[in-house]
Amino acid sequence: GAVVSQHPSWVICKSGTSVKIECRSLDFQATTMFWYRQFPKQSLMLMATSNEGSKATYEQGVEKDKFLINHASLTLSTLTVTSAHPEDSSFYICSARVSLGWAFFGQGTRLTVV
């Protein structure tokens, strides 16, 4: 099946610093990628939809200036958590759609802000 690679798988950063998470579609082109956030024992919450070559569409309540999304090519989308604080600690997951019925997920990134 299609492969979505997310990097890093975990990161620890100091409060106030920025962290970049990469999401790559390895064997297909993805015009649209999705970024989710997941708290322990909870389901995935969509943060934003990333469109290649255009601005991301953010869900209500998600700060676009804090969670910067860039989709520079058909195989790469990045999420940058700016000026991270402990409350940003979470599990972040990206997803890419191959076609109408297929959506694949990255391995996830565990962010811990200390």
Added chain:
Amino acid sequence: EDQVTQSPEALRLQEGESSSLNCSYTVSGLRGLFWYRQDPGKGPEFLFTLYSAGEEKEKERLKATLTKKESFLHITAPKPEDSATYLCAVQAEAGNMLTFGGGTRLMVKP
């Protein structure tokens, strides 16, 4: 607003004890219903997509079915390695995004 409700939240089974997980949904025109498996600390792993009522799909010990209001994930003779959280999601005809249910955490004891 699209809604997805999964039940039960958690399910403990003995190895070999078959059961079903439920996913109830309301959506303004269903484009697809997705089932995923998620292991702790990992991203969701795609299992099935169902498109229309009456459709069924199988993979090893798993079988997914779909009606106009709900989907079931049947697990036949589960093994400990089937322990995971199973997520259900729907995509509406008009939208591009998936709406997820809360998941069912399955634990299979040997």
